[in-house]
Amino acid sequence: MHQKTQLQAETIRLISGTNTRKCMKCGKCTASCPAFAEMDISPHKFVSMVEHGEIDKLMASKSIWKCMSCFACVERCPRGVEPASIIEAVRQTVIRKQNNNYLRPENIPELLDPKIPQQALVSAFRKYSK
Amino acid sequence: MQRIGVFVCWCGTNIAATVDIDTVVEAMKYEPGVVHASDYQYMCSEAGQSKIKQAIKEHNLTGIVVCACSPRMHETTFRKAAKAAGLNQYMVEIANIREHCAWIHKDRKEATEKAVVLARTAVAKLNLNTPLTPGESSVVKRALVIGGGIAGIQSALDIAEAGYEVDIVEKQPTIGGKMAQLDKTFPTLDCAACILTPKMVDAASHENINLYTYSEVDSVGGFVGNFNVKIRKKARSVKADICSGCGICTEKCPSRKAENEFNLGLNKRGAIYIPFAQAIPNVPVIDRDQCIKFKTGKCGLCAKVCPADAIDFSQQDEIVEKQYGAVVLATGFNPIKLDNFDEFGYSQSKDVITSLELERIMNAAGPTGGKLLRPSDNGHPHTMVFVQCVGSRDTTGCGKTYCSKICCMYTAKHAMLIREKYPDVDVHVFYIDVRTPGKNFDEFYRRAAEDYGVNYIKGMVGKVAPTNGKLLVQGSDLIADRQLVIEADMVVLATAIEPDQTAKSLATMLTASIDTNNFFTEAHPKLRPVESPTAGVFLSGVCQGPKDIPETVAQASAAAVKVIGLLSKDKLMCNPCVANSNELLCNGCSNCQHVCPYGAIDYVEKEFRAGGKTSLRRVAQVNEAICQGCGACTVVCPSGAMDLKGFTNQQIMAEVDAICR
Amino acid sequence: MTFDYYPGCTLKTKAKDLDIHARNAALALGIELEELPEWQCCGAVYPIARDEIATRLTSVRALASARDRGRELLTLCSACHHVIKRVNNDIQTDDEIRNKVNNYLAPDIEYNGETKVVHYLEMLRDTVGFDTIREKAVKPMTGKRIGAYYGCLLLRPNNVMAFDNPENPTIMEDFIRALGAEPVLYPYRNECCGGYVAMDDKNLAAQKCKNITSSALERDVDMLITACPLCMYNLDINTNTAEETKLPIYYFTELLAQVLDI
Numbered sequence A: 001m002h003q004k005t006q007l008q009a010e011t012i013r014l015i016s017g018t019n020t021r022k023c024m025k026c027g028k029c030t031a032s033c034p035a036f037a038e039m040d041i042s043p044h045k046f047v048s049m050v051e052h053g054e055i056d057k058l059m060a061s062k063s064i065w066k067c068m069s070c071f072a073c074v075e076r077c078p079r080g081v082e083p084a085s086i087i088e089a090v091r092q093t094v095i096r097k098q099n100n101n102y103l104r105p106e107n108i109p110e111l112l113d114p115k116i117p118q119q120a121l122v123s124a125f126r127k128y129s130k
Numbered sequence B: 001m002q003r004i005g006v007f008v009c010w011c012g013t014n015i016a017a018t019v020d021i022d023t024v025v026e027a028m029k030y031e032p033g034v035v036h037a038s039d040y041q042y043m044c045s046e047a048g049q050s051k052i053k054q055a056i057k058e059h060n061l062t063g064i065v066v067c068a069c070s071p072r073m074h075e076t077t078f079r080k081a082a083k084a085a086g087l088n089q090y091m092v093e094i095a096n097i098r099e100h101c102a103w104i105h106k107d108r109k110e111a112t113e114k115a116v117v118l119a120r121t122a123v124a125k126l127n128l129n130t131p132l133t134p135g136e137s138s139v140v141k142r143a144l145v146i147g148g149g150i151a152g153i154q155s156a157l158d159i160a161e162a163g164y165e166v167d168i169v170e171k172q173p174t175i176g177g178k179m180a181q182l183d184k185t186f187p188t189l190d191c192a193a194c195i196l197t198p199k200m201v202d203a204a205s206h207e208n209i210n211l212y213t214y215s216e217v218d219s220v221g222g223f224v225g226n227f228n229v230k231i232r233k234k235a236r237s238v239k240a241d242i243c244s245g246c247g248i249c250t251e252k253c254p255s256r257k258a259e260n261e262f263n264l265g266l267n268k269r270g271a272i273y274i275p276f277a278q279a280i281p282n283v284p285v286i287d288r289d290q291c292i293k294f295k296t297g298k299c300g301l302c303a304k305v306c307p308a309d310a311i312d313f314s315q316q317d318e319i320v321e322k323q324y325g326a327v328v329l330a331t332g333f334n335p336i337k338l339d340n341f342d343e344f345g346y347s348q349s350k351d352v353i354t355s356l357e358l359e360r361i362m363n364a365a366g367p368t369g370g371k372l373l374r375p376s377d378n379g380h381p382h383t384m385v386f387v388q389c390v391g392s393r394d395t396t397g398c399g400k401t402y403c404s405k406i407c408c409m410y411t412a413k414h415a416m417l418i419r420e421k422y423p424d425v426d427v428h429v430f431y432i433d434v435r436t437p438g439k440n441f442d443e444f445y446r447r448a449a450e451d452y453g454v455n456y457i458k459g460m461v462g463k464v465a466p467t468n469g470k471l472l473v474q475g476s477d478l479i480a481d482r483q484l485v486i487e488a489d490m491v492v493l494a495t496a497i498e499p500d501q502t503a504k505s506l507a508t509m510l511t512a513s514i515d516t517n518n519f520f521t522e523a524h525p526k527l528r529p530v531e532s533p534t535a536g537v538f539l540s541g542v543c544q545g546p547k548d549i550p551e552t553v554a555q556a557s558a559a560a561v562k563v564i565g566l567l568s569k570d571k572l573m574c575n576p577c578v579a580n581s582n583e584l585l586c587n588g589c590s591n592c593q594h595v596c597p598y599g600a601i602d603y604v605e606k607e608f609r610a611g612g613k614t615s616l617r618r619v620a621q622v623n624e625a626i627c628q629g630c631g632a633c634t635v636v637c638p639s640g641a642m643d644l645k646g647f648t649n650q651q652i653m654a655e656v657d658a659i660c661r
Numbered sequence C: 001m002t003f004d005y006y007p008g009c010t011l012k013t014k015a016k017d018l019d020i021h022a023r024n025a026a027l028a029l030g031i032e033l034e035e036l037p038e039w040q041c042c043g044a045v046y047p048i049a050r051d052e053i054a055t056r057l058t059s060v061r062a063l064a065s066a067r068d069r070g071r072e073l074l075t076l077c078s079a080c081h082h083v084i085k086r087v088n089n090d091i092q093t094d095d096e097i098r099n100k101v102n103n104y105l106a107p108d109i110e111y112n113g114e115t116k117v118v119h120y121l122e123m124l125r126d127t128v129g130f131d132t133i134r135e136k137a138v139k140p141m142t143g144k145r146i147g148a149y150y151g152c153l154l155l156r157p158n159n160v161m162a163f164d165n166p167e168n169p170t171i172m173e174d175f176i177r178a179l180g181a182e183p184v185l186y187p188y189r190n191e192c193c194g195g196y197v198a199m200d201d202k203n204l205a206a207q208k209c210k211n212i213t214s215s216a217l218e219r220d221v222d223m224l225i226t227a228c229p230l231c232m233y234n235l236d237i238n239t240n241t242a243e244e245t246k247l248p249i250y251y252f253t254e255l256l257a258q259v260l261d262i
């Protein structure tokens, strides 16, 4: 593996605190994921793509904005791999780059409706921007 | 003064690659008592052994140290060689420089230093060895088999055929085990009952076999050749000797609320019941928790209708005490509880069932008469989904870490049988891997897919949602990289298996070991797979690890051969490394008697004369035939009177000194 | 018994109903809730990334402050509960996080995860007892069919949350029974409503909510209850706009107050 890709993969493993080698490729995460329909890369592939150092592709994927952090994949994975944590690590890697926020304050007014709870705003900002 | 020879083995490169052999040999030449030290590539070989024999004669050796592999491997080999050269075989010590040294170290210098220490420790001990002579004990020519599944039945039949008496203790009211619940069996699809019941009948009618059904082992004492076992015959409330098995009582019993365990709760049974038509013995049992007579004092209908007058409400548990030369463990398995796997909806829908439940539904003698019916409404299912590996291969603590081994094959069997009998039913199987090692096994699985059109999907199920009378099965298809939802009528879970709950307590009673999953451990995973590390205890069937019927039967017969080999001996050589007490030092405190796990210590009154006076004192005496040399007594003895032959306190201290030198 | 109470930001504004009824009901049940002084927003989502320290600090402040006051920390909003309980677990199990957090906050006494985090429902079950609620019910909801909506945050990951069986929970159903109503089990009660994704992809959240409410309606529920303002929002805007999916959704504390008649 390339040195750069190796480093990237290692960083994802570190931030997520997961061991991708534990995955036995059963696909129960993908079977459980409620956001699957909107995803371009499925949860089980996140695990193996980190394993193979394909971080750039993951960072460009639509899936990282669709994952709802519902932890269904984490709860049901028989090997304790935590795909959701890997997705979060990739998402963080993206938004930590300068000018790379997915959600910007200027987008907010159009999203607002009178019923929206603070919690939604705060959490969306925490998930989508730095 | 001893004349000691030290023999250092290379074990090819196993030892020589990490331990510098020359350094060890050289160092040993200067150890006290050593008069000869040499090395060889393979000490255990014929040539290696004759080198040892030659050296013993040439140098007039009184004892030898072999620096080689674990004593579990070759201690016997070297003892025999020494004996052949005229030495007492207990004048042999092994320094384990392979498993304890070469294999676990990488650094050559460190490993060599450690090998020298291990070798000189053995020399230090040998300097204090004395020749020992083993005693003998008798062998009770009868075997006990615990568990009456196919494993226990096969072991018992083989032992009985060899002419020895066998008792089977089975906790259920009938023998047969799980196999009696199965419908057809892979890979040949013969009906389980057709091949099992003849064996059950053979076991029941064999003159050398004695069945204790509805019975449990209460306690085990003694040791190989002389186990002393208490068996609890639970009260059946029916006199087995006069019951004709007509079954009128079971039909007339008005209590109908009990779950029928044989059918895994898929239907009900009476309080007095016979588990299934071919049960052996064909004698009913009263389930006292369900019986109206036991609960309220009224009823007693069975006693009124019984033509043989066999019902006995006052029957009590009975304890039988018997001696055995050998014990076979054949306690089998159970499917795990699915409480940790509610994503599959087992507790939420009757139409989600385990594979064993499906066996009952498919069985002609089962709750549906062999018709494939949906449990919730007795309707005909059109779509069925099988999920493999449920609870197996799970390292999160919710399930079992191991592969249950039989479920890939029985799932293929189920899928095939259903497609054959009901071609209109769509069958989908979610799998992680399909594991089919076994003669004709992969062919069998492929037949299910290719000839019977079973839809195998590489993926897993994430959720089963009972909705509108259907089961929405949400799963993944990894080959197509998609998520899919199948609207199914029934879902069948290939549930992980685990050892019977009683394995743990039996292991304690027999001092047999179990692994982290409660499977009984074998003495050696490759070379002694049917023996437990405890002498005289043998393993048969799934209680040792997941197995199908062919493997179970093979292991059962292998265990039987080992038992026959043991029972064919008239005498067993005892371990001479037993405890003995120095009567002059013993103060009769009883500590040793309390800790001895084998009951080998008794007390006698003895006369002692000191200073012209005679006094009567109570002193410990070890029964050498019973003592197993565990050494517990030597540790608790406050006056240092107890010592272990071959491992005296002096010898142990010499070893410690040699290590710390 | 007195608890330190952590209301969280949303309960002070959009989810006042969740908060006010909780306080009143607790009082009626003999439980004192003392609002934790100077609490700050927990951040609303748990920082999954292990190297995120700053976003864990407000939770630790709340936890340490409760520890110093010798109290258990009571939460109500599912999100707050999730965040605070998981951060507490990080402090207990992850040396690196614990060291960094303590270095940063430099509290008088190092925080090592001593505080017990209790959800309001757990308090009802373990301290008050559902039987007490049943006894004190002035206006029991006899005959009402109520579906519990758990969502994700209370249940998962179970090895940290240890709230209930994550695939077949029972605590809200037991609560519903204590109200005198009939709990209705439906398979999607522990599936995600879309959470924060609703801000970015309204359709995805709408789809998820539709699955949940139609699953509940198929079982003939009269209403749903929840403990989470975000679940409430998502479920509400996505079901109660169309007539055919109309389904009242309440905070569980609203019904509790109603049954206790306060």
Ligand SMILES: Cc1cc2nc3c(=O)[nH]c(=O)nc-3n(C[C@H](O)[C@H](O)[C@H](O)COP(=O)(O)OP(=O)(O)OC[C@H]3O[C@@H](n4cnc5c(N)ncnc54)[C@H](O)[C@@H]3O)c2cc1C
Pocket: B146, B147, B148, B149, B150, B151, B152, B169, B170, B171, B172, B175, B176, B177, B178, B179, B182, B184, B185, B186, B187, B215, B216, B217, B330, B331, B332, B333, B334, B355, B356, B357, B359, B406, B410, B413, B500, B502, B503, B506, B540, B541, B542, B543, B547, B548, B549, B550, B552
């Ligand atoms: C759904 C399913 C389908 C299967 N299909 C097939 C198939 O088609 N082909 C195939 O080859 N294999 C099949 N198997 C595997 C087969 O069932 C086992 O290999 C076989 O039953 C093992 O036999 P056993 O005697 O070791 O264990 P068991 O059958 O479990 O027997 C153990 C017996 O010991 C008794 N016992 C337990 N503890 C005690 C105790 N403390 N004291 C007294 N008695 C005790 C039990 O009551 C039981 O009767 C299937 C298994 C399952 C679950």
Ligand code: SF4
Pocket: A029, A032, A033, A034, A035, A036, A043, A066, A067, A068, A069, A070, A071, A072, A073, A074, A083, A084, A087
């Ligand atoms: S946490 Fe994300 S990836 Fe995992 S199941 Fe939920 S939505 Fe899917």
Ligand code: SF4
Pocket: A022, A023, A024, A025, A026, A027, A028, A029, A030, A043, A044, A047, A073, A076, A077, A078, A079, A080, A081, A082, A083
């Ligand atoms: S559920 Fe776990 S083991 Fe299975 S594919 Fe997903 S990450 Fe891998």
Ligand code: SF4
Pocket: B238, B242, B243, B244, B245, B246, B247, B248, B249, B250, B283, B284, B305, B306, B307, B308, B309, B310, B311
């Ligand atoms: S009625 Fe009597 S003889 Fe017949 S099965 Fe029952 S107990 Fe045995």
Ligand code: SF4
Pocket: B388, B389, B390, B392, B393, B402, B403, B404, B405, B406, B407, B408, B409, B433, B434, B435, B494
């Ligand atoms: S035998 Fe097959 S189904 Fe059973 S645990 Fe092993 S791989 Fe899974």
